[in-house]
Amino acid sequence: MNVFDAITKRRSIRAYKPDPIPEDKLNRILEAARLAPSAKNRQPWKFIVVKDPAIRRALVPACKGQRFVGEAPVVIAGVAETTDYVLTCGIPAHIVDIAIAMTQMTLQAMEEGLGTCWIGAFYQDEVKKVLGIPPDKQVVELLTLGYPAESPAPRPRKSFDEVFAFDRYS
Template sequence: MEFFEVIKKRRSIRAYKVGKVIPDEILFRILESARLAPSASNLQPWKFIIIRDSRLKTDIAKLCKGRMWIADASAVIAGVATRPDYRMGSGQEAFRIDIATAFAHMTLTANNESLGCCWIGSFSADECKKLLGIPDQYPLVGFLTVGYPDEIPGPKERKSMEEIVCYDRWAE
């Protein structure tokens, strides 16, 4: 697929073909795209936990406000920050932006492989960390479901360029 087509066709997928396994070489490419993602000061402040075990995916789904469709994904990827202390020159925490960038790389790579993804940001962090054995000092930033779409929703309405872009200065 041409790159811009990959971007245009991306959707948040919440229905997956159950039991369809992602070949290791495709999963590797998805993870490699995260490894190559940019990060503040090139710290690469992340660790990704790949969850394929059915029981574990079900337990995670329960801890994500009971969104059981999460368990149907071929894999669930947990994004964990390994450098939560680092702040950019602006004073902002870098790790959330860095992991979001890595998730975006994975999402687009998966879409290019005819897979679907959905970012999960609503979950019981402490319980998920305990379940996955994540040490207390490392924040669990989010999950990314990955799998073969069972249904692909149509495009959602997007704001116009005029609503989101200003040149040189802020404009209403």
């Protein structure tokens, strides 16, 4: 699958088959994160790959009751090891870096025939407790991963003219 196909066909998947993910597929998806670019190549991340069903179930209330978080065979937490590096432009680097790595995983998952959903609706302290993450780290996002049990229609997007300006802001 070429990258543009992966981008256009990707949907947030919120229903998963229970089938496990083959190790080779999972490893390529994790490599897509490990090889991601990051500011100053600091790679300020740790990804926790959660397969244990009891831990996945414990994540459900920490994710505001989103049941599919417990149903997906794998949930990946993107954790910032450091949060103090701010880009010259004023944007905290760890958020950008981890978002890029997670995005690369979503696209490689498409190539592997797997679905994903970003999870931003979670309680920081509860997820840290479930996953044993030290207080000074920050969970930036979670990602569910598994074989899709639904094929959602595309969600609407703003029009080309709304999202692009050329040469000057307009």
